[in-house]
Every structure is written in C-alpha cells, then in structure tokens.
Amino acid sequence: MTSPTAMPANVSASDPAAEAVLRAAKRRETWRRWFLVSPALIIIGGIGILPLSIILLYSLLEPAEYAGVVWNFSVEAWINLLFERDMFDETLTLADANIAIFTRSIVQAGLTTISALIIGFPTAYFIATRPERQRNAWLFLITIPFWTNLLIRTFAIMLLVRDQGVINNVLIWMGVIDKPIEMLFTNFAVALGLIYVYLPFMVLPLYASMEKLDFRIVEAGYDLYATRFAVLRRVIVPLVKPGIVAGCILVFIPSIGAYVTPRLLGGGKHMMLGNLIANQFGTSRNWPLGSAMALMLMALVMIALVFYVRNATAKEPGHG
Amino acid sequence: MAEAVAPPPRVLAAAWTRGRGFDVRHLPGFAAVAWFCLVALYAPMLVLVIFSFNANRSVTIWTEFSLNWYAKAIHNEGIQQAAILSLQVAIAATAIATIVATMAALATTRTAPYRGLAAIYAIINQPLMVPEIVTAVATLVFFALIKEATGVTGVGYLIFAHTVFCIPFAYMPIRARLEGMDLTYEMVAADLYATPWRTFRRVTLPLLLPGILAGVMLSFVISLDDVVISLLVSGPGQTTLPLYIIGQLRRGITPEMNAVSTIFLAVSALLVTLFFVFTRKKK
Numbered sequence: 064m065t066s067p068t069a070m071p072a073n074v075s076a077s078d079p080a081a082e083a084v085l086r087a088a089k090r091r092e093t094w095r096r097w098f099l100v101s102p103a104l105i106i107i108g109g110i111g112i113l114p115l116s117i118i119l120l121y122s123l124l125e126p127a128e129y130a131g132v133v134w135n136f137s138v139e140a141w142i143n144l145l146f147e148r149d150m151f152d153e154t155l156t157l158a159d160a161n162i163a164i165f166t167r168s169i170v171q172a173g174l175t176t177i178s179a180l181i182i183g184f185p186t187a188y189f190i191a192t193r194p195e196r197q198r199n200a201w202l203f204l205i206t207i208p209f210w211t212n213l214l215i216r217t218f219a220i221m222l223l224v225r226d227q228g229v230i231n232n233v234l235i236w237m238g239v240i241d242k243p244i245e246m247l248f249t250n251f252a253v254a255l256g257l258i259y260v261y262l263p264f265m266v267l268p269l270y271a272s273m274e275k276l277d278f279r280i281v282e283a284g285y286d287l288y289a290t291r292f293a294v295l296r297r298v299i300v301p302l303v304k305p306g307i308v309a310g311c312i313l314v315f316i317p318s319i320g321a322y323v324t325p326r327l328l329g330g331g332k333h334m335m336l337g338n339l340i341a342n343q344f345g346t347s348r349n350w351p352l353g354s355a356m357a358l359m360l361m362a363l364v365m366i367a368l369v370f371y372v373r374n375a376t377a378k379e380p381g382h383g
Numbered sequence: 384m385a386e387a388v389a390p391p392p393r394v395l396a397a398a399w400t401r402g403r404g405f406d407v408r409h410l411p412g413f414a415a416v417a418w419f420c421l422v423a424l425y426a427p428m429l430v431l432v433i434f435s436f437n438a439n440r441s442v443t444i445w446t447e448f449s450l451n452w453y454a455k456a457i458h459n460e461g462i463q464q465a466a467i468l469s470l471q472v473a474i475a476a477t478a479i480a481t482i483v484a485t486m487a488a489l490a491t492t493r494t495a496p497y498r499g500l501a502a503i504y505a506i507i508n509q510p511l512m513v514p515e516i517v518t519a520v521a522t523l524v525f526f527a528l529i530k531e532a533t534g535v536t537g538v539g540y541l542i543f544a545h546t547v548f549c550i551p552f553a554y555m556p557i558r559a560r561l562e563g564m565d566l567t568y569e570m571v572a573a574d575l576y577a578t579p580w581r582t583f584r585r586v587t588l589p590l591l592l593p594g595i596l597a598g599v600m601l602s603f604v605i606s607l608d609d610v611v612i613s614l615l616v617s618g619p620g621q622t623t624l625p626l627y628i629i630g631q632l633r634r635g636i637t638p639e640m641n642a643v644s645t646i647f648l649a650v651s652a653l654l655v656t657l658f659f660v661f662t663r664k665k666k
Contacts, residue, residue: 096497099490102483103550104506111510111547114521121524131527182420185410189417192408201421203659208424210601210655212608214625215644218632219427222434225636229430232444262424282407291410320514322611327632337516337611344520344615354524357517364514 115361122354130348140351144359161339167250168336169363172319175257176265179314180307182258183265187306188299190266191273202270209263217324220256221247224328248330256324261317265310272306312371316364336360428648435641452642462643465627468538472613472623473606475542480549480602485557485595487550489587492561510548518548519615526616536618544616545609549602556601556662560594593661600658604651 122140124132142148145162146155190201208216223229224246231243246252276299284294300307322337329335334342340360343353434441438449456462484507491503510518526540568590572582610625617626624647631640 093497096490096494099486100503103487103554104503106479106483106543107506107509107547107550110522110525110543111513111518112506114525115513115517117525117528118521182416182423185413185416186420188410189413201417203656204421205424206659207652207655208428210604210608210658211428211651212625212644212647214608214610214629215431215647216428218628218636218640218644219431221632221636222430222641223427227441227444259423259427262420266420278407285405285407295410316512316514320516322516322614323629327629337514340516340520341611341615344523350524353520357520360514361517364512368512 118354118357122351122358124351126349126351128348130344130350132350137351140349140355143349143352144355164334164336164339167333168319171250171254171257171325171335172315172321174254175261175318176311176315178254178258179262179265180311183262183269183310184307187266187269187273190270191276202267205263205266205270209267213260214323214327216260217256217327220252220259221327224252224255247328248332250329250333252328253325253333253335256328257318257321260324261314264313264317268309268313269303269306272303272309276302308371312367315367319363320360431641432645432648434638435645437638437641440638452638453646456639456642456646459639461622461627462624465622465624468621469607469624472538472541472545473603476545476549476606477553477599477602479542479546480553481557481595481598483546484550484553484598484602485591488554488557488561488594492558493564493566507554508551511551515548515611519612522547522612523615538621541613541617541621541623544612545606548609548612549606552601552605553598556597556658557591557594559662560591560597564590597658597661600654600661604654604658607647608651 439446
C-alpha cells in the first residue's frame, strides 16, 4: 500500500525508459490515492453536501399542504423569513415572531460565547501553566464533559432550575426566598444551559494555543516594567488570539443553531432558530420556509467561519 | 553615572518581589476561576447521578439509597428497544465511518501536497462546519425524495446519516497517528520484497491500530449522543435512546430518567477514557 511517493523527479530526465517508469509509478500513485479517498468523498458528498443544494432548490418552491413541496417557482419562502403577507389585502408586514426568534438566537449565542470566554480563558491559562501531570488530569476532566451527551447535560441543568429544583430548594432552605423563583422555561435557563453545555468547547481550543505560549516573551514584558494586566492585555492575549477565535467559533456555531437546550429549558415561548427550523418540517409543514431558514443560518455560520479563516491566516502565516 | 534616573518606587517594589519567587506564569484570580469552572461542570451531573439512587419519586429531595430506578429502567421495554436501536446504529455507522476514514487518512497523509488535497480536507470536515440542524433538515428532505422514488424504508437511512458526521471524528485521530508515524518501517518492508498489501497488513495497520481504535471510540460516542439528526431523519417507530429520553423529559421528569442518563454518562465516560488511553503519547 505504500509506494515510494517522494521519488526524485529529476533522477535521469534524459533517459526515456526511466522517465516512463517514473510516470507509471506516479499514475499508480494517483489512482491509489483517489481509490482510497473516494468512499469518504462519496458518502459525505452524497449525503452531506448534495442535500444542501436540494434545500436551496426547495426554498424556491411552494409548500404543499401536507409537508413536501409543489413544483412551482416562488420566492415567497425568502420573503416570509422577515415579512408576513396579509391574508386579505396581500400587504406585507414585518413578521415580528420570526424576527424575535432570530434576534434571540443571535443574542443568546453571543452571550454564550462571551460568558464562555470569560470563564474559559482563565481556566485554560491555569491548566496550561500547571506541571505536566496535573495538566493531563485537568485536560481529562474537561474532555469528559466535552464528549458527554448534550441532552443529558441539559437534563442536569433542568434538575437545577426547576421549581422544585436544587437551586430553589437550597434558597428556600436558607430562608432567602419563601416561594420558588420561576427559572425553567425562561431565557435565563436557556442561557445558563447553553453556557454549561458549550463551555468545554471554549476551554480546549484556548488551551491548545496557550500550551504553545512562550513564557520568555511574557517574562520580557515584566522585565520592561509592565504590570500583570498590561502583560495579559498586550502580550498574552495577542499571542493566543488564534485560540480565542477558534474557541469563540466553536461555541458560537453550535449555540446559534441549538435545538435541544432551548427545547428543554426554554419551552415553546423561548424558541431559537434551531427549533423554528425544525418546526417547519414538523407541525408547521412549510418545507420551503424551513429550507430558507436553514440556509440563512448556514450563511450566518459561513460569515463567522470566513472571519475565523482570515484571522487565523493573518496571525499564523503558512499554517493551517 | 550619579545622574542615572531612579526607577519609580512601584517598579522597585516589583523588582524586589521578582527576586523572591516571582512567577511570570501566575495571574491573580485565574486559579479560582479554573476551580469554579471545574466544579460548575461537574456539580449538575453529580446531582443527576445522586438522585438516580434516591428511593423517593422526587428527583430533588433525598430520602434513602435504592437501586429501584435502575431496575425499573432496565425492565422498561421502551428503553430496551431504544437502547438496542441506538447500539445497532452506532455500531454500523462506526464500522463504515472508521473504514472509510482510515482509507482517506492513508491517502491524505505522508505525501507531498497534491492537487485537490485542500478540497479533500474541506469535504471531510464539512459535517463539522454546518450546523447540525441544517444537516438534519437537508438530510430529511433528501431521504424523503429517495423514499418517495424507491419506496425503500428502514434503519439504513439513519445509519448513513450517522456515518456522515462520524467520518470526520474517526478521521482526526487516525490522521494524527499516521502523521506521527515514520515511513522508514514501510520502506524496509518494501525493501524486503513485501507486497504493498502485505506491508500494509503487517506493518502499517499494527502501527496505526491505536489511532483507529481512538477513531472508533469517538465516532461511537458521537453516534450514540446524536439527537437532532436522528430526530428529523428517523422513521416512525425508530426511537433511539436519546430520542426516547427527550420524549420523556418533555412529558415530565421521573427518576427513571436519572437512572438511564447515569448509565449513558458512564458509557460515554468509559469510551472517552479509552480514547485517552489509545492516544496517549509514549514517553
């Protein structure tokens, strides 16, 4: 399976026989390569990428009465993202319900990202400055929740914020309150859940870039009479910026499209984009609108990713 | 020389402290945040686990220790069926994803850059870039078309939907392992007239095995955990364990759910620990 890939190309450029052998080897190598990668490309291309173009097509069709589409061209779905058509006089008004959900999704995802950064940055830094054995233990402890079922971790937050949940019980027992505070099915519960669920996604990429931090540069900062804060702001943060951006992307993308956490902690009244999209394929039966919403979400994510790629390449030339 | 500017007192103080164990790595308050983060990550899960052993029906008031809810959960037919389906899907998706990812990794590592390599990376990582809900609805629409055209139904759709997002997770550790592997061994095998297949079978594969096993662990965990894609893609009657749990949670919380969740947590933790063992760097 391993043919000599790194063959000297200019061994005997003048000898036609040797050249032919080399060319044949190269061709074999190309064939081998494509044979090996094609199953992965076919599966992901066929089931992961092709369907995206199908929903692009569907977003330009009319909805059928019971799910599915009617094959008539229409841009109604895209208009319906932001506007509602009046049933009688066909005038367009802003679709407040949709807009509220879009805004909520962006605000919640932004809040989650910032909060996770505020908690995650010191944590990652602390881990990166531990001796090796402790560092591995910490990393292991952060990785377990990273890979643990998101649904179960959301359930755990549900147990905390319910009316008879741990937080209310403790507060009542301490005499701080005498009636449970309503927390489940509020924006607060969703925010708490999102931060809890996605925090490890911030810590791990941050750690990865802090691990490489050269502390001689930090020391140089102190030698030049910088205060701790100045060193943090002017030396450490710029050096670990790729990690900060990566962490923010890894938290922002899944939280803006979150489905499970707002479903369980927000209930019907505090939906986010993910729930709205899923509803179009369930109870609302409007596939074109759902497709348009899904594509809009993807566009938001792509913008974030482009920002990330530009940032990463600007900071680390020749890497990635 | 006497004219030298005296540094301000603050700086003198700083210089003085630096002499005695000034740690350039230390930042005040960071340790406290880190410990808070650790406690915050584990406390809610700990509450969930503790109350799975509660004799009482309440999930938040402790009465006494009991394994009642475990017995209930294990004998619950709905949970049994859901668990079996989840395992079937995870095993099938993991098997396909790992084989395919291993092949792809062999073709994309330890070679000079070739045309299309960047595109291959982008395609393999595509499932990680697109939000899950978008993949879910796109797959739903696509599979609905196929079902309509062919009339074929079954669990195969769910398996392939899972395979797609398992591939990048299986690919990562396998690729990492291959990149750290020296080509010398394989060259020696080739020098000793081993056929390419024999070289792969006897040299490459055994060396690669820890990476493959790590890939298996990751894709198994990812498949077992999936909610959103399964929710939209699964046909009628195809309830995986996470779908069963989310369905129950919407109806109301019972300690039975704590018990199921605890078992689930334990399985995930075990798989992740195995992943750590397989990817551990040798000293």
